Amino acid sequence: MKILKILAVVLFTSGFAKAQELNSADVPGNLNDAFNKEYPKATNAEWKKELDHYKVEFDLDRRDHEVWYNASGNMLKKELEITEAELPQVVRSIIKSKYAGYRVDDVEMVWKNKVKTYEVELEKGQDEKHIIFDEKGKVLNERNH
Template identity: 40%
Template sequence: MKKQITLMASALTLISAATFAQDIHPSEVPSVVANNFRKEFPKASDIEWELDGDNYNVDFEIGWGTDHEIWYDAAGNMLKHEEEISKGDLPNQVTSKINSDFKDLRIDGAKKITEGSQVTYKVELENFTEEWKVIFSATGEVLHKIND
């Protein structure tokens, strides 16, 4: 019985380790991925790499703290880009939808998310009693919302 518990604990540890991204040294990033990143974002600073399954994830800043997060496949293709933006950078349709459907909440943070040719916006909305994370299309349609 003790052996079974030990095996089960070991298996769960391996599964959980494989499920989460792991920090990696920049030298462990394939050159095609690193070169594509440097070419696209030459002014990036505070760069941190992770291995996320078969993909490479990089967190970095540009300028005075504009956070970015990008996922690349092993061939160096950009899969997803999340960029922190100001509320003034949200499309008018998104702002209008927030003002009509979430009028009691204020914008606490916003990100522009690009996956291929699709652009969405993740907006954190809050007041004193509630917090929401809402994904909007570029046309202001609510695609997903979570009460945090």
């Protein structure tokens, strides 16, 4: 029983070690400034502290966005939810031919280290795939879920 209590405490507190939700007032000023300058029309901003960086999820033009900043206010990564139709034609063609029978479930355009990629989740029955494409349609990573 003692082991179960210890395990419960570890599991409960480990979630807090990964991400801590922040009120806007608790976000460092330089991060708020960088965010507000880049996204002045953003709504529903929710900040989280994740290990050594900060993440903000927000809505802009009826789309979900996520942006990661380091403590200095430099943008590390950003993700924008897009539609299948907004994928480059070459990526759509590869999905249609190589992944015939799969349905596009979720698509995000990702910028990291000044490189744009497309993260696509595909489903076919119980089979799920997560694929990362570059702008030219090259598969950079593929994994099954």
